Amino acid sequence: MNPNELELRQELITAAQYCESHDLLIYTQGNFSTRVAGTDRVLITPSDIPYPTMVPEDIVEVDIEGNKISGKYEASSETPIHLTAMRRYPHVGACAHIESPYLNALSSVNKSVPNILGNFVYLFGGMGLALGPSIRSANQDFADNTIDAMGEKFGVIWKNHGLFCVGQNIKIAFKRCIAAEQAARVYYLSLALGQGEPDLIPDDVQAEMVETAKKWGLTKAV
Numbered sequence: 224m225n226p227n228e229l230e231l232r233q234e235l236i237t238a239a240q241y242c243e244s245h246d247l248l249i250y251t252q253g254n255f256s257t258r259v260a261g262t263d264r265v266l267i268t269p270s271d272i273p274y275p276t277m278v279p280e281d282i283v284e285v286d287i288e289g290n291k292i293s294g295k296y297e298a299s300s301e302t303p304i305h306l307t308a309m310r311r312y313p314h315v316g317a318c319a320h321i322e323s324p325y326l327n328a329l330s331s332v333n334k335s336v337p338n339i340l341g342n343f344v345y346l347f348g349g350m351g352l353a354l355g356p357s358i359r360s361a362n363q364d365f366a367d368n369t370i371d372a373m374g375e376k377f378g379v380i381w382k383n384h385g386l387f388c389v390g391q392n393i394k395i396a397f398k399r400c401i402a403a404e405q406a407a408r409v410y411y412l413s414l415a416l417g418q419g420e421p422d423l424i425p426d427d428v429q430a431e432m433v434e435t436a437k438k439w440g441l442t443k444a445v
């Protein structure tokens with residue numbers, strides 16, 4: 224295994240372990256993938272394997288059509304969604320899916336996450352999250368409907384399930400997951416104060432943030 228690919232595999236594991244340690248998924252939930260640059264190969268976390276003891280060799284290698292190339296385990300059951308996103312959008316280099324409690328709580332009562340935090344505005348280019356299909360995942364129809372719903376955005380909520388985010392690389396896809404759940408948590412807490420809807424970031428400030436995000440390379444328009 225070449226050093227670059229080893230590093231990519233470790234990045235997937237690190238992202239998953241971070242998410243588990245911060246209650247963004249439990250046990251074997253969630254899934255993380257990345258393209259191997261310059262190839263049609265994709266590395267993805269295995270199905271139903273715990274993250275704390277996961278090693279780079281446990282990551283599964285598939286081609287962009289979903290055919291398994293190597294790995295002792297089965298690829299994540301959500302592999303069709305990851306690959307559909309990558310096939311449709313050349314700028315998508317990596318995908319991450321988490322089972323985010325605050326996002327799930329809000330979407331279960333039909334509330335979306337507003338632009339309440341700067342980090343959320345930066346990482347999602349001010350566009351927020353799309354609302355995708357709710358059930359059942361792990362099949363191609365669900366994958367197509369998810370990516371249709373996501374459109375030009377960078378994240379999509381599966382109601383009663385979790386969040387799926389894309390990025391140029393796994394670091395950005397993963398950071399988007401964290402930023403979205405953090406915004407959801409703050410929104411939830413602000414509502415819990417019982418003072419009505421919270422103030423959001425003013426539109427003109429959001430517009431400046433979006434321009435800054437473009438300069439930072441956080442949006443594909445750059």
Ligand SMILES: [Zn+2]
Nearest residue numbers: 252253322385
């Ligand atoms: Zn899931």
